[in-house]
Amino acid sequence: MKILSRRLNFMCLFLLVTCYCLAQNGSVREDIIIDQGWRFSFGHPFETDKDFNHGTAYFSYLSKTGNGDGPAAKAFDDRAWRLLNLPHDWAVEQSFSESGSFSHGFKTAGKGFADKSIGWYRKKITLPEGDLGRIISLKFDGVFRNSKVWFNGHFLGTEESGYDGFEYDVTAYVNYGGENTIAVRVDASMEEGWFYEGAGIYRHIHLQKVNPLHIKTNGTYITTDIKPGYASVKAQISIENRGTNTIAGDVEIVSTIVDSKGKEIATKQIVSVPKPFNISLSDSEIRINNPLLWDIENPNLYRLVTTLKQDGKIVDIYETTFGIRSIRFDAEEGFFLNGKHLKLQGTNNHQDHAGVGTALPDELQYFRIKKLKEMGSNAYRCSHHPPTPELLEACDRLGMLVIDETRLMGINNLHLGAITRMIERDRNHPSVFCWSVGNEEWAIEGNIMGERITNTMQGFARSIDPTRPVTVGISSGFKSGISSVVEIMGYNYLGNGDIDAHRNQFKQQPGMGTEEGSTFATRGIYVTDDAKHYQNAYDRKPRPTFYSIEEGWKFYATRPYLAGMFIWTGFDYRGEPTPYGWPSVTSYFGMMDVCGFPKDNVYYLKSWWGKEPVLHLLPHWNWQGMEGKEIDVWAYSNCDEVELFLNNKSLGKKKMEQYGHLEWKVAYQPGTLEAVGYKNGKKVLTETQKTTAKPEKIKLTPHKPRLTNATDVAVVTVEVADKNGLHVPTAGDEINFSIKGGGRIIGVGNGDPTSLENDKFIDAINLVSITGFKEQALTTATLPQQLPSYPENAWKEAFKDRDYKNLAAAYVYRGQFNVASKSKTDVVSFFYQKVGVDAVVFVNGTKVTATADDAQKYVLNADLLKQGANTIHIVATPVHKVKDWDVINANPGVIQIVTPSEPYKRKLFSGYAQIIVQADGSGKEIILSATAKDVKAGTLAIPVK
Structure with missing residues (x-):
């Protein structure tokens, strides 16, 4: 195996070196991810001054080629904007509010929040002269949503969908051998789904170079x-x-x-x-x-x-x-992979994870698929849009079947174009076994219009890829319309119709449960508390027309003609916090919470979906104050029998029903609750729940031992243990985090559906305009080193009606800016934009000096500033017009106020929290520290290869 590994490594190295050498000659393709070093700032949907005056030019970018204005212009000064790396979701960075969107987890972004609905991104790249003659393009894996893109001020196009990838050819606009500017305006004010969708450039961007x-x-x-x-x-x-x-x-x-x-x-x-x-x-x-x-x-x-x-x-x-594999659906026997019968054990999932929202680093895709595989799941439905390419790569490499789904049903270019892009991008992935062209389209599901649309869409899909069947998730009745013509029937929920009756009517139509379950559970909570918005974690029927996970699996597992089922959902997600509303901000449906911590239902599924012996006991055994009161004790297992003990006293042995679970009523006593599992009369497993002491020490556990590349992440489990080293399942300590070395924290969570704590702790950047800008003409070009006194009645509006053929020797300008609140920790900078050839700057009468690294940036000392109004003077020699139509800059710049964030922190919920750490590219070891009141601190060293 070592010889084979060395051979493969040598081959890969040879191929990389060959491609590199060829690329230097401009011969073969280069595909470069350009995620690093973007500038970001919020704009505004309708107040042009808050949108950096974009769209106010006399000739717009729609009327004259290359006329991008505001941030779309190549020369726009974005130095004061926030510097960040992609992927980026600005919605997850915002606070929560009851007036926020129920669907999007009550975040103060997007719909209803104009100041947080438009985002601008800009990046400068250098393209060598050697690229001349190649085709240069930008490839976007996904932007949420309604994006407009410019390259060197040239408008490239609009992509409405937040989920479809798109590509623009920029070859003709490139400044070869010099600097080039990419600008992207993102409008997330409108939602596409009824679930958390994030906002911004939340997937990768590629720079591609190819031969013509x-x-x-x-x-x-x-x-x-x-x-x-x-x-x-x-x-x-x-x-x-x-x-x-x-x-x-x-x-x-x-x-x-x-x-x-x-x-x-x-x-x-x-x-x-x-x-x-x-x-x-x-x-x-x-x-x-x-x-x-x-x-x-x-x-x-x-x-x-x-x-x-x-x-x-x-x-x-x-x-x-x-990959080489065969797939087949059979109306009588279900699904076959490589000629072998396989029951689909699937989950539905949105792209959303604790701390990072929709902007998942690649490794998180693998982390989540591995969690589902550990549960016994073998199939994944993309709900309800095409996924990131990296998710499909993870499914290919880890062995997870995928239903790949488009966002919206219809028969026009918008809809069929989306299908084309999805299928052409994804049809080589062996994990993809079915295309889904719709989900719960209630207005058309049961009528002739639905039939027509479905026939068109699935026929069109088949024309691009005839090797995979087409399905639609249907919920409003299984009798007519879409359900009568779709190739693979997708049943959404048992309570929405008679599945057996539909099958008897359409015996040649294979079927599967595309959504099932929709149960409510809060991880680690075993008593429903509607006042706190906590649902107990025992599996049960959630609503009259919905079924428990156990009821659902029994139904599908015992019907050979059904290929399997997809649970709603594998993971909790932001938004749609049924059965509650505010202040619940995440769903309750997941088999795991938003961090990927398992709820108890995971072990039910693991019992009947997996191949290994399983024994899981719930609830925890910390019930101080409830001594003598009966506690519902359940066991999930695939053993033949399970015997329960409390403090070494047997409470009886029970036989396990297939696809079932076991229950006892146990009067609480502190100590040890123990379950013993038997197969063929022999003891094979033991599981315990022990009453713990108070928390003593913080424990940090990464999901993998080391990071392997410049953008790799470690998903770290945070918990506290008692004096005996036992995990404390009821702990709620607030943990504070710090990090040193070659990494950064990118998000934190705990799985609490009602937590309104921050997902991210980032510096606040406030951009303050200079207002009331006025000028006086000067007779000398000598720039003063101390601010003179200028006559008050001589000020006039700056640059208005200026005679550029008869300019003064110099001008003095005066403006104001407002510092709403003054803090010694704030960093205040003036990013000067030249209003003259040479200039000297005074703030509140005192001369300020530019920084060593940027001759047009001035960091302002806190003692120099006042809370409220501040005055800035600029004395400068004028810029002369070369041509009459030259535009002279009249904007003196912007004041940037950076308020440092507080350190990362999070409360434990039901004993756990999660923090995500990302390498910063330096290759240095990462040291993560965690502290809390009255417990011993925890430290974790993460090597970076």
């Missing part, structure tokens, strides 16, 4: 056909010619499959070069003997490396990861 003759984005489509002893791998390759001239000759396509052992299998063919701005399709087929199949237990993957050669030179290399 190249493989189109998502331009390989791989299908596999498994035969006895071998598999036939077919690849359809889309070659695009973005050159302006006809290219003579042919192009050679070399398709190389690299298997899991590093073995290469190749084929090549010669095809004609497509005409300018055309695409040609080429098909190749490669036979793989004794293939390793992809499945949920052994997710074997292959790579197709497609190389384009012209005149013997490599012009493009394109890699596609794929």
Whole structure:
């Protein structure tokens, strides 16, 4: 194995070095994630002064090419804006308010909060002269939502959806050998879903460089056909010619499959070069003997490396990861993977995690899929939109089947275009086994309009990818409309119709439970308290027309014709806090909370979804003050029998019903509650719940031992233990955090559905405009070092009606800015924008000096400032116009007030909290410290490779 590992590492290194060398010559593609070093500030949807006067130019960006104004302009000064890295969700950074959106977890952002509904992003990049002749594009994996993008002031386009990826060609707008500016305006004032969706550039952005003759984005489509002893791998390759001239000759396509052992299998063919701005399709087929199949237990993957050669030179290399597997739905027997029957044990999930909102680092995708796998889940439904590419990569590599879902049903370019992008992007992922084209569209589910739309959408989907079936999640009755024509029936909730009756009517239609459960549970809480908005964690029927997790699984598990079910939901999520409202801010539906801490239902599912013996006992055994009172004790297990003991006294042995659980009524006594599980009459498992002492020490546990790259994260579990080292399940201590070394904290949570604590602790940045800007003409160009006295009656509005052919030797300008509250910890800076060639600046009569690193930035001493109105004077020699139409800057700049945040902190909830730590790229070891009142501090060292 070590020899194989070294061989694979050598091959990868050789390929990387080869691609790098070729890239230096401008020959092959480069795909560079440009997430680092963006500037961000809030704008405004309708007050133009708060939107940096964007859209106020005489010629707008829609009327004249390159006329982006305000932050869309290349020369806009964004130095005072916040510096951050992507992915970024500005909604999760905001506080909570009862007037916030119920759907979005009552965050003070987006709908109803104009000051937090528009976000501007800007980044400067340098592109070398050697890139001239290549096609340069920006690829966005997803922006929530309604984004507009400019490059060097040139408007590129609008993407309304918050979930679809999009790409813009910027080749013609590039300043080769110099600086280039990307500007993105994001409007999150309108919601697309009824769940937390975040706000901002919450997925990656790529800078792509390719030869004019190249493989189109998502331009390989791989299908596999498994035969006895071998598999036939077919690849359809889309070659695009973005050159302006006809290219003579042919192009050679070399398709190389690299298997899991590093073995290469190749084929090549010669095809004609497509005409300018055309695409040609080429098909190749490669036979793989004794293939390793992809499945949920052994997710074997292959790579197709497609190389384009012209005149013997490599012009493009394109890699596609794929798996070899077969899928089949049967109306009588359910779902088959690689010819073997497999019951779908799925969950629905939104893209949302504690502390970070929708801006999940890549490693968090793997963390969450691993948590679901540990529970026994083998399938994941993307609810209700296309996922990030990284989620599908995690599912490919970890072995998780996926229903990939589009956002909205319809038959026009908006809807079918979204399907096209989703399927073309995702159809090579072996994890994706079904396309979903809709969910709970109540207005059309039961009528002819729904039939027509569904027929169009699933037929269109089949035209792009005929290898996977199509489903729709249906909830308003299983009799007519969509349910009568959809290829795979998606049942949303048992109580919404008679599933057996529908099956008897449509016996040739396979079906599965696309949503089931929708139960309420609060992790670690075992007594419902409506005043506190806590639901007990015992599995039970939540509402008359909904069913418990156990009832749902029994129904689907005992019906062979149903392929399986997808629980609503795998994880809690912000928003939709049914059955409560404010101050509940997250859902109660999850099998795990928003941190990924398991609720007790996880162990029910693990018992019947997994293969290993399971024994779980609930509740905890800390019930001080309830001595002698009966406590409901449950056991989740797949053992044949379970015996319960309290302080070594047997309370009886009970036989486990298949897909069931066991219950006892136990009079509380402090001590040890113990369960013993038996299989075939033999003791196989023991589980205990012990009464603990008070908290003594903080314990920090990362989800993995080390970080491996510059953006990797550690998900750290925070808890307290008693003097015996036992976890204290009822602890609610407030934990304070600090970090040193090569990392930063990016979010914190605890799973409490009513917690209004901060998810993030970030410095507050307030930008203050300079108002009342006036001027006086001076007769000398000598700039004073002390502020002279200027006649009060000589001030006039600055730059108004100025005669640029007869300028004064110099001008003095005066303006005001307001400091609402003065604090010694605030950092106040003046970011000067040149209103003259040379200048001297005075604040409240005192000359200030520019910083060493920026000649146009002035950090203002706190003793110099006043609470309330402050005065700024600028004495400067004038800028002369070269052409009459030149525009002279009349904006003196902006005052930035930075208020440092308080340190990260979080209360434990039912004994746990979570903090997410990210590497900062320095490679230094990370030291995380945690302190709390009356307990011993905890320290964690996280190596960074």
